[in-house]
Amino acid sequence: MVWVHHMKNGTFSETFIPEGAPSNASFSTITIGGGAQWIDAYNLANQHGQLVVGGISEGGTVGAAGGWLAGGGHGVLSPRHGVDNVLEFKVVIADGSLVTANAHENSDLFWALRGGGGATYAIVISVTYKTYPSFGxxxxxxxxxxxxxxxxxxxxxxxxxxxxxxxxxxxxxxxxxxxxxxxxxxxxxxxxxxxxxxxxxxxxxxxxxxxxxxxxxxxxxxxxxxxxxxxxxxxxxxxxxxxxxxxxxxxxxxxxxxxxxxxxxxxxxxxxxxxxxxxxxxxxxxxxxxxxxxxxxxxxxxxxxxxxxxxxxxxxxxxxxxxxxxxxxxxxxxxxxxxxxxxxxxxxxxxxxxxxxxxAFYGAHYSSLRAIKQKYDPNSLFVVPTGVASDEWDRDLTCRVG
Ligand SMILES: Cc1cc2nc3c(=O)[nH]c(=O)nc-3n(C[C@H](O)[C@H](O)[C@H](O)COP(=O)(O)OP(=O)(O)OC[C@H]3O[C@@H](n4cnc5c(N)ncnc54)[C@H](O)[C@@H]3O)c2cc1C
Incomplete structure (x- = not known):
């Protein structure tokens, strides 16, 4: 178990360029820590007259960089701005290294981190979301x-x-x-x-x-x-x-x-x-x-x-x-x-x-997700119920069966 709640730092940028991207690929963004909750993310975006597409819950306590995002996270603004607003992750993978995952670096991991399930490929240290000008x-x-x-x-x-x-x-x-x-x-x-x-x-x-x-x-x-x-x-x-x-x-x-x-x-x-x-x-x-x-x-x-x-x-x-x-x-x-x-x-x-x-949860993407997990977490350090490769463990996820 890793306690991520204290990773709540957040920054706004009007000119964020993902690592490895051309210098003209600039976005308005917030970057938030792996333990930030939606209330933190909404507060930050709002301070800059922007909005970010996220989840809704009483108190805004759903994680903005954790399970919500890894599972495909939706919100009431998704029909308008989609569920594909992440530009970059910083994650720690199973061998302990801190890596960037975006469209230009570790793009397979970037692909899996967006919908392939939480606590399966890496620990998310921070995530950068596109923001949009606020509207009524x-x-x-x-x-x-x-x-x-x-x-x-x-x-x-x-x-x-x-x-x-x-x-x-x-x-x-x-x-x-x-x-x-x-x-x-x-x-x-x-x-x-x-x-x-x-x-x-x-x-x-x-x-x-x-x-x-x-x-x-x-x-x-x-x-x-x-x-x-x-x-x-x-x-x-x-x-x-x-x-x-x-x-x-x-x-x-x-x-x-x-x-x-x-x-x-x-x-x-x-x-x-x-x-x-x-x-x-x-x-x-x-x-x-x-x-x-x-x-x-x-x-x-x-x-x-x-x-x-x-x-x-x-x-x-x-x-x-x-x-x-x-x-x-x-x-x-x-x-x-x-x-x-x-x-x-x-x-x-x-x-x-x-x-x-x-x-039910991964559809035709399951085998690709399994292959990416194998690449970044070959010894299955990360295991969660109904996660990719979880069927290779017993019901309590303590002993390997496959
Ligand atoms: C009241 C309520 C309202 C909700 N509203 C919405 C909604 O509007 N839209 C929506 O799409 N969903 C919504 N959900 C569902 C929500 O997306 C899931 O409960 C989701 O799992 C929450 O993620 P979390 O990080 O807050 O929770 P957690 O239980 O902490 O984490 C879920 C999984 O992600 C992993 N994880 C967490 N942080 C990290 C990290 N930093 N790195 C790697 N893995 C991590 C955990 O280990 C766990 O396996 C709601 C749920 C509740 C209870």
Whole structure:
């Protein structure tokens, strides 16, 4: 175990040139330490009027250079600016040397570090992200309640159908299919409140009409991603009702492909006996990249959203309760297969119980990732559950079996 939390240094540059790159390849960037969290990265970028594409959590505590990035890290701005914003890593590899990985030096390692999984190839000491000038956001919050299965099917199919257009226009969103409602928030980058409302009204009107007046939307705007993030996830952190972190939870996911039929997807989602979340963090710029350009699961390159389910239990629960949660999760995962075209799952929000973790989390990139691991970590110093080459170890990852 390596404690990285104190590596929190960060710098901003308007003229960052990756090592080995031509001198005219200059970028606006932040470089942050391997233990920095998103709140640190957002604060730094915001101080310079910039934004950086990152994750969202209460308190901003998700690591900005660690597992989030290594697993392919998404955010609500990914449809707009993609998931490919890293220019350079400094890492310590298994033999103890400090190396640079970017498009010009150790480019195979650079490829694997972007999506091939955390704690597998090296320890990340720092990472340099491209930044973008900050812009305002339009926000659309919606909810529609249903009681009949027929209305539910129509609502969820319409919601899935709407995702493609919004995501390809650069909007990100967090949507929920509950037992008796669909609800969520859309974030529209660089869009005014009135333009957001104009774009969203056809869908909102459909919600209203199909539910007989039980659905609709509210609109708002904010001057920057930072303002929205700070107000929604930092100021409220620790308050009653905000409990995003610190619980006991299993999660499983499937990537909702742009090729899926919305009616089939709705049927699958509605047959899951618990809430299904849809993180609309695909589509748009995420899909406009050659799947072979990074180690990220190629499923992402045709995914519009990540559909996920969770199972939780109280502190102190006995093993039967926890086993039941695992069994429920496996059943829901099987049903969610109906929204994926290739069983692709998001590694960072994935299940420990995947039947074929190699395909689910790495897809066709698994064998290349395995070869890169062999090159940089030939003795498998780094081993994590469901990581590349983890199947060569026993269940506890203490004895080699392969
Ligand atoms: C509340 C919450 C909100 C979330 N929101 C999002 C979101 O908006 N978008 C999203 O994509 N994901 C999100 N996630 C999922 C998140 O990406 C994963 O939990 C991810 O593993 C977190 O990485 P970490 O470094 O913070 O965690 P850790 O548990 O510390 O690390 C995860 C893995 O990465 C390794 N690692 C960590 N640091 C380093 C390093 N410096 N070098 C090498 N390996 C390292 C660890 O050893 C471990 O194997 C969220 C998770 C939670 C709990």
């Amino acid at each position: 956001l339009g926000l659309a919050m919606f909810q529609a309640n249903f009681t009949s299965p027929d209305v539910a099917q129509k609502l969820v199919a319409a919601t899935v159908r709407s995702i493609r257009n919004f995501a390809d226009a650069g909007w990100g969103g967090y949507l929920y299919i509950l037992q008796s409602a669909v609800a969520g928030i859309w974030v529209a980058p660089n869009t005014s409140q009135s333009d957001t409302e104009a774009a969203f009204t056809p869908y909102a009107s459909y919600l209203y009409n199909v539910t007989g007046g039980q659905g609709g939307a509210l609109y708002n705007s904010t001057s920057s991603f930072y303002e929205w993030f700070y107000g929604s996830f930092i100021l409220t952190s620790g308050q009653a009702g905000s409990s995003q972190v610190g619980g006991n939870v299993y999660i499983a996911s499937r990537l909702l492909s742009r090729e899926i039929n919305p009616d089939d997807a709705a049927k699958a989602i509605l047959s899951v006996p618990t809430t299904v979340g849809l993180n609309v963090v695909g589509g748009g710029a995420v899909n406009r990249i050659d799947p072979s350009s990074t180690g990220l699961n190629p499923s992402w390159r045709h995914a519009l959203a990540e559909a996920y389910v969770t199972e939780s239990w109280d502190d102190g629960s006995n093993v039967t309760v926890i086993q039941q949660a695992a069994d429920n999760l496996k059943k829901s995962t099987d049903i969610l297969e109906g929204v994926a075209t290739d069983s692709g799952s998001y590694l960072n929000e994935g299940s420990l119980f995947e039947r074929n973790f190699k395909n």
